[in-house]
Amino acid sequence: MRWRGRRQSANVEDQRGRSAGFGRGGGLGRGGGMRIPMGRSIGGGGISGIVILVIVFFVLRFLGIDLLAMMGEQPRGETDGTTVQSAASDEMAQFAGVVLAETEDVWNGIFEAGGQDYPEPTMVLFTDQVRSACGFASAASGPFYCPGDGKLYLDLSFFGQLASQFGASGDFAQAYVIAHEVGHHVQNVTGVLPKFNRARQTMSEVEANQMSVRVELQADCYAGIWAHYTEQKGLLEQGDIDEALNAANQIGDDTLQKRSQGYVVPDSFNHGTSAQRKEWFARGFDSGRMSDCDTFSGSL
Template sequence: MKWEGNRESDNVEDRRGEGGGGGGGGFGFGGRSIGIGTIVIALVGGWVLGVNPMTILNLLSGGGGQVSTQTQAPTQQTRQPPVNDEMARFVKTVLADTEDTWTTLFKAEGGSYVRPKLVLFAGSTPTACGTGQSATGPFYCPGDQKVYLDLDFFKLMQQRFKVSGEFAQAYVIAHEVGHHVQNLLGLSEKVDNARRTATERQANAMSVRLELQADCFAGVWAYHANAERKILEQGDVEAALKAATAIGDDALQRQAQGHVVPDSFTHGTSEQRVRWFSKGIESGRISQCNTFEAKQL
């Protein structure tokens, strides 16, 4: 992926090295579907703790009951990453690229794009959705419109699933920014409201459609970023598709327990995630990402 020399966003906050965020209870998702790495961490947690990974996954995905959502995160003093931190520079560049792309797309439709802040942290950190944990993987909190990322997740992608490459990492960031776009469009709120009165099976199905749309939005970003700034190199798209395949619900459940339970899917199958990311990157059109009216995912 060609990214060096491109604009870097100043909208990145570095909380690494700070004390982990306190606060009572676990991470409050407030009805929002969980981050891209949740199932991955369930596998790791199950291995470390000797607990069935599906038990951890059920808790992380909200199956363990209601969780409270804070309305405001504790005030943090904004600190920029060191200028010589190459990984942070990469994240800042990818974030800037999403900012430029979505600003242009929103403007074309007569709207204004509100840039999300991206927070780098390690371990845990306070958020408007409760205490954010590295164990959830990268995630977006609509309460403060921030994307939270522990860079160790990228090491986990490579070590556990043999998924590497900067564009695969950029896909992860763009997916979470996709959730921010959904929030700005009012889609996240509609899904959250519908989930409150739905059965667990219905709520999971809604989460799948939300996650697949975020995959498609990530593809839309990649289409326009490459058209404008020629960021893609040979093998980049294949790396992103490999990442999408590796974190499909069916692939992760099969690895965790040897079989799949479709009704418990919250992110979509490997095939679905590849299909919707591909729809976005091939068309570059937001209209192609309407997973909520799609008869076949």
């Protein structure tokens, strides 16, 4: 996907490195800095202590010892590894911001054509764990959308897992994941998610799973719609759609269950089979029309 140099969304909330237990203000921030110990007041012996520290600082500086440099220095190997890892993470964050911006352009255009406003979602980037209006979640949950706050949540380490564990590599496989979660936001705006969440209260587990499959497949179809218009803008590269289809295939319920337990339990499916997920993404991509993403009428 040709994404470099393109607009990044302003609707990105970067919580990487923050502690989920303390909310937005908790932790030391994503820079991983250390807080300088501070005394409770500068009174009594406090000032004399500061004077002594200043004298020691300049004496050591005279001897060629730079305390400030020493405080900021790390072992060379560790610094290089940390720098590379941080740069890669920041690049993924930039990529995610560009993909979100592209979904904004597409869905704003579709909603505007229908005479409606599109309330853009916020994407929260987090590390390991996060709190949302839908409760506490860990990175093990994977990317998710919370209708309670209209935000999608993403731990960027999932992209590595997508490639290594699920065999779905490539930047457009990653873009498909983001576009799918944005698809859930579209469902929330159009009333599909609220309706489903009300109905599932009176459903059996099997019935709720069956309805969940239809919800998820529609989100796949909406991701395909985004890909349709992204291709029209000339942003797709050779192999991009294959990457998205492969990702859809690798995270189908049947494929995941075969990989984890060696057999499938269709009544427990809640996202759709690999074939279904590929089919509905392709439908959206081929037509670019929301009307072709009706997964609730007829058989799947």
